[in-house]
Amino acid sequence: MRFVFKTSYDADINWFKHKTQAFWYFLLFGLMMAIPLYFHFLSDPYLLGEITSVMIFAIAAMGLMLLTGHTGLPSLGHATFMALGCYMNVIYLNAGLPWLLAFPLAGLTAGFVGTLIALPVLRLHGVYLALATLAMSILTGDFIVLLEPWTGGISGLAVPDISIFGLEINKYANPYLFYYLVLVVALLIIMAYRNILRAPMGRSFTAVRDSEISAQAMGINLTMTKSSSFFLSATTAGLAGALFGHSAGYVTNETFDVVMSITLLMMIVIGGLGFIHGAFFGAIVFGIIPVAIANGRSLLQTSFGINVHIPGLENGLFAVILIAFILFEPMGLYGRWLKVRTYFELFPFYRKDMFRRQKSYLKTERVQ
Amino acid sequence: MSLLSLSDVTLRFGGVVAVNNVSLEVQQGEVFGLVGPNGAGKSTLFNLISRFYDPAEGSISFNNQNLLKLGSDQVPSQGIARTFQNIELFEHATVLQNLLVGRHRHRKTSMLSEIFFTPKARREERRHREAVERVIDFLDLQPYREKMIAGLPYGVRKVVELGRALASEPKLLLLDEPASGLSVEETQDMAYWIEDIQKQMGITVLMVEHDMGLVSSVCNRVLALNDGKELTTGTPTEVQAHPSVVEAYLGTSGISKT
Numbered sequence: 001m002r003f004v005f006k007t008s009y010d011a012d013i014n015w016f017k018h019k020t021q022a023f024w025y026f027l028l029f030g031l032m033m034a035i036p037l038y039f040h041f042l043s044d045p046y047l048l049g050e051i052t053s054v055m056i057f058a059i060a061a062m063g064l065m066l067l068t069g070h071t072g073l074p075s076l077g078h079a080t081f082m083a084l085g086c087y088m089n090v091i092y093l094n095a096g097l098p099w100l101l102a103f104p105l106a107g108l109t110a111g112f113v114g115t116l117i118a119l120p121v122l123r124l125h126g127v128y129l130a131l132a133t134l135a136m137s138i139l140t141g142d143f144i145v146l147l148e149p150w151t152g153g154i155s156g157l158a159v160p161d162i163s164i165f166g167l168e169i170n171k172y173a174n175p176y177l178f179y180y181l182v183l184v185v186a187l188l189i190i191m192a193y194r195n196i197l198r199a200p201m202g203r204s205f206t207a208v209r210d211s212e213i214s215a216q217a218m219g220i221n222l223t224m225t226k227s228s229s230f231f232l233s234a235t236t237a238g239l240a241g242a243l244f245g246h247s248a249g250y251v252t253n254e255t256f257d258v259v260m261s262i263t264l265l266m267m268i269v270i271g272g273l274g275f276i277h278g279a280f281f282g283a284i285v286f287g288i289i290p291v292a293i294a295n296g297r298s299l300l301q302t303s304f305g306i307n308v309h310i311p312g313l314e315n316g317l318f319a320v321i322l323i324a325f326i327l328f329e330p331m332g333l334y335g336r337w338l339k340v341r342t343y344f345e346l347f348p349f350y351r352k353d354m355f356r357r358q359k360s361y362l363k364t365e366r367v368q
Numbered sequence: 369m370s371l372l373s374l375s376d377v378t379l380r381f382g383g384v385v386a387v388n389n390v391s392l393e394v395q396q397g398e399v400f401g402l403v404g405p406n407g408a409g410k411s412t413l414f415n416l417i418s419r420f421y422d423p424a425e426g427s428i429s430f431n432n433q434n435l436l437k438l439g440s441d442q443v444p445s446q447g448i449a450r451t452f453q454n455i456e457l458f459e460h461a462t463v464l465q466n467l468l469v470g471r472h473r474h475r476k477t478s479m480l481s482e483i484f485f486t487p488k489a490r491r492e493e494r495r496h497r498e499a500v501e502r503v504i505d506f507l508d509l510q511p512y513r514e515k516m517i518a519g520l521p522y523g524v525r526k527v528v529e530l531g532r533a534l535a536s537e538p539k540l541l542l543l544d545e546p547a548s549g550l551s552v553e554e555t556q557d558m559a560y561w562i563e564d565i566q567k568q569m570g571i572t573v574l575m576v577e578h579d580m581g582l583v584s585s586v587c588n589r590v591l592a593l594n595d596g597k598e599l600t601t602g603t604p605t606e607v608q609a610h611p612s613v614v615e616a617y618l619g620t621s622g623i624s625k626t
Contacts, residue, residue: 195489198485199485203465211456216420216441217443217450218469219441219442
């Protein structure tokens with residue numbers, strides 16, 4: 001077990017709790033930087049593309065995590081903000097803006113429109129909020145068709161290449177550069193996310209999540225807090241959507257459907273609600289399973305001669321995994337990792353109930 | 369000049385008159401108690417002061433300012449902090465984070481400076497932490513600093529909630545049954561703390577409490593309520609001896625007379 005000897009308040013403010021933790025994260029960063037080299041020697045960048053899209057989804061999941069995991073507002077409509085970011089990015093690019101300007105602007109536009117949509121919706125709670133955002137998600141495709149002059153409607157829209165100071169980045173022509181670009185964006189968003197969590201704003205988000213009434217009694221403006229969470233969340237999802245557009249190359253009204261919204265929500269639940277790591281773990285699970293199914297299928301076919309063609313196998317598997325997680329590990333993959341780590345840190349003093357959720361005391365006198 | 373004054377405040381829920389024409393004046397620096405049987409309207413009065421309810425009639429002013437003009441999230445910025453009868457802490461956060469939320473009314477950083485965590489944001493964080501550490505020292509919460517609320521015993525939660533209110537450095541502290549559910553020793557600690565809050569920190573306290581032992585040991589003045597109506601105001605001994613208070617708690621002695 002490690003005892004951190006704290007000598008200043010900064011020890012609790014800094015990103016890393018101690019030097020060893022910083023070392024592991026820098027090692028991870030070095031690994032992420034080195035991954036393209038491996039695929040370069042392999043000269044088969046297919047899997048690199050998969051890793052890139054996992055990271056893009058992790059960015060979108062971080063957006064949803066801030067809203068659902070940290071502010072406690074469930075949303076089944078985050079594909080809408082991804083669509084907004086994606087289409088606005090293309091529109092700005094086609095209008096002649098440089099990518100370095102168009103990309104953040106697209107995110108901000110998604111954020112502002114998201115906040116406008118959110119303001120009336122935020123008066124709702126829990127299931128009702130989820131239903132309202134679900135309706136928004138269902139309407140997205142129709143709106144894209146209606147706005148055909150800008151979005152290309154059913155026939156779709158080609159996403160132009162990224163150009164940064166003359167450096168052309170295209171996912172197919174130059175997968176390595178695109179990977180690094182996504183990595184940088186993901187890193188910047190993680191840093192901003194960490195900063196928010198250690199500042200009063202992040203604390204006000206969790207306060208609203210855990211008890212609205214006492215958040216109010218501490219001087220936290222509920223509408224302001226919820227809408228700024230919605231703004232940051234939609235902005236992040238919009239940025240992810242813009243990157244997704246570059247990765248897909250071509251988007252239509254069917255790209256950002258309800259299934260994508262639900263997938264994002266499943267990602268953060270499986271990954272672990274309320275942890276930044278959870279967004280990444282969830283995205284990795286959702287990236288690995290389709291590849292694993294395809295590989296398993298071809299393995300069965302080549303070595304045993306069995307043809308497996310079950311329609312809906314993927315969705316069925318996801319459903320089983322989700323139900324299993326909600327039943328057996330509500331804290332998600334990251335929660336499981338925390339338990340395993342605590343077990344070894346405290347060995348042999350780990351107690352079975354250390355992470356058990358406590359029933360909160362009766363809340364009879366709630367004013368609402 | 370009184371710090372908090374309520375005059376002729378009335379609140380109705382449908383046909384029920386929860387608070388009926390209640391007036392009270394809390395003087396700067398005193399500990400003021402509210403007593404009364406269940407359903408007398410004590411907590412409702414608290415919720416009126418912290419602006420969760422709007423009174424039908426009457427006025428509430430704090431520090432010569434009309435509180436009724438403010439929303440419930442603006443009340444703390446005036447210097448009023450409160451605790452809840454059924455602990456309302458942020459369960460999935462540590463004690464330290466809970467106390468830091470109490471500092472929210474002193475937030476000076478903007479959203480942008482927090483996202484980039486500018487040197488100013490760091491300076492502010494250190495300042496908040498220092499204030500919180502003073503509260504931790506005062507309430508002896510050191511062993512629990514890094515613990516999650518979800519795993520803490522009831523008595524400690526009660527203290528953390530008091531700490532969160534103190535962290536906001538209020539002028540007026542509203543305590544809703546600070547000793548409910550506490551053991552005898554914990555209640556004694558609470559009495560010492562309330563005394564220190566009044567005498568050392570100079571904070572005015574308004575509290576609702578059923579434990580008459582605690583009330584008579586810390587309160588300077590007491591207001592007794594029943595059915596939303598004011599029965600009497602005075603020192604704890606006066607109020608306890610007042611016939612209408614005895615009647616409200618023990619019933620009338622009318623049966624033997626008739």
